[in-house]
Amino acid sequence: MITVQAALKRGQSTLFYAEVDTPLLDATVLLGEALGLSKEQLLTSPEAPVQEEGYRRFQEFLDRRCRGIPVSYIRRKKxxxxxxxxxxxxxxxxxxxxxxxxxxxxxxxxxxxxxxxxxxxxxxxxxxxxxxxxxxxxxxxxxxxxxxxxxxxxxxxxxxxxxxxxxxxxxxxxxxxxxxxxxxxxxxxxxxxxxxxxxxxxxxxxxxxxxxxxxxxxxxxxxxxxxxxxxxxxxxxxxxxxxxxxxxxxxxxxxxxxxxxxxxxxxxxxxxxxxxxxxxxxxxx
Ligand SMILES: C[S@@+](CC[C@H](N)C(=O)[O-])C[C@H]1O[C@@H](n2cnc3c(N)ncnc32)[C@H](O)[C@@H]1O
Structure with a gap:
């Protein structure tokens, strides 16, 4: 099972190649949203495992972000x-x-x-x-x-x-x-x-x-x-x-x-x- 740190790295890389301006920040916010965790919780538990369903949701969010949809519309909040x-x-x-x-x-x-x-x-x-x-x-x-x-x-x-x-x-x-x-x-x-x-x-x-x-x-x-x-x-x-x-x-x-x-x-x-x-x-x- 993939860890939080590895999921973040993959997300950052995906968004970087899609020319998103702030790939690490966006990947962190979207992973937090997908897993129901705060940014602080994510960053203090880099080795925690990411469940399959949460990772699938994260990938859906990344996909939408790569298509230019703002993070706020993906999370439905600002x-x-x-x-x-x-x-x-x-x-x-x-x-x-x-x-x-x-x-x-x-x-x-x-x-x-x-x-x-x-x-x-x-x-x-x-x-x-x-x-x-x-x-x-x-x-x-x-x-x-x-x-x-x-x-x-x-x-x-x-x-x-x-x-x-x-x-x-x-x-x-x-x-x-x-x-x-x-x-x-x-x-x-x-x-x-x-x-x-x-x-x-x-x-x-x-x-x-x-x-x-x-x-x-x-x-x-x-x-x-x-x-x-x-x-x-x-x-x-x-x-x-x-x-x-x-x-x-x-x-x-x-x-x-x-x-x-x-x-x-x-x-x-x-x-x-x-x-x-x-x-x-x-x-x-
Ligand atoms: C720049 S947004 C501002 C929204 C919000 N006040 C904010 O600061 O985030 C402008 C808003 O004006 C509305 N709008 C555009 N033309 C309008 C008009 N002729 N009469 C009334 N509302 C209009 C749009 O539907 C939109 O919700």
Whole structure:
């Protein structure tokens, strides 16, 4: 029977020849998933035997990884803001950079809450996908009134599942083209909309990129949905309401300029974990 160490070596080699960027890391995570063991358990027991069924499952996972399927889709989970989200091909895999959006939202909400005795602050997350932003906010601050929206029926299903698993209840959800079908008013609207250029997305799809096209493509230059959200948000925000958007660092100046053009004040660009301009906010008068 093959040992953990030997299985890892074979897995690393298979992924290396399939030109996977991080072959040892991916092999370790996938072997752990196949055997139901943590990374630490695997690494501290290199001589442990791998049962036949677990090894067969590992090989199936490797096969899917070699075909370009992300580890998160294979495991059906992704950690975001210290919560384990269910993910599959219906939604974008949450990215670590998006945690900057959640951090900034919490900082803004805490400041707003400290300055008023009013009822719960109302937060809406548009383009919610898996619900990672909305659910992380609600999980972090139970007193908020959080809702979410997305146009995709598949995203709605994944969002509802994640709400039940992580919050023990569902949050209000609206199937909506950006903000058109959401009621408002909100004190804060967050969104990580699709912001890649259509051409970039076509190139990714040609090489089999499995994330949904509608979660990636932001129009010819990538800014169509960002611009539409900025246009629609004033009608859905309360007075002094804040719009907080994630964009590609190359689009931050554009977003800043559009926010100013639509009457937003205190427009600020916030860096992501890598120090790149990623999150942009503006406040209505
Ligand atoms: C970049 S993903 C972000 C998902 C999630 N918020 C995150 O940060 O991982 C964008 C999401 O926007 C949704 N979407 C795309 N176009 C939309 C539209 N016109 N109206 C509403 N949602 C849209 C997609 O279905 C997808 O779930």
């Amino acid at each position: 950690e975001f803001f210290s919560l384990e989200f269910y993910v599959d091909e219906r939604v974008l895999v949450p990215r670590p950079d998006t945690e900057a959006l959640v951090e900034e939202a919490l900082a803004l909400l805490d400041r707003r809450a400290a300055g008023s005795q009013a009822e719960a602050l109302r937060v809406h997350d548009a383009c919610t996908g898996s619900g990672c932003v909305a659910i992380a906010l609600q999980h972090s601050r139970a007193g908020l009134e959080v809702s979410a929206s997305d146009r995709s029926p598949g995203a709605e299903e994944v969002f509802r599942l994640n709400c039940r698993r992580l919050l023990g209840r569902e949050l209000p959800f609206h199937r909506s083209d950006l903000l058109k079908q959401v009621p408002g008013p909100y004190d804060l609207i967050t969104a990580n909309p699709p912001y890649l250029r259509d051409g970039e997305v076509e190139d990714m799809r040609k090489v089999g990129w499995p994330e949904p096209r509608e979660a990636l493509a932001g129009g010819r230059d990538g800014t169509a949905l960002l611009a539409a959200l900025i246009r629609q948000a004033p009608a859905r925000l309360a007075p002094r309401g804040i719009l907080l958007l994630e964009a590609d660092p190359s689009q931050a100046a554009f977003v800043r300029q559009r926010l100013l053009a639509w009457g937003f004040q205190e427009v600020e660009v916030v860096p992501d974990l890598g120090g790149r301009p990623r999150v942009i906010r503006g406040r209505l008068p």
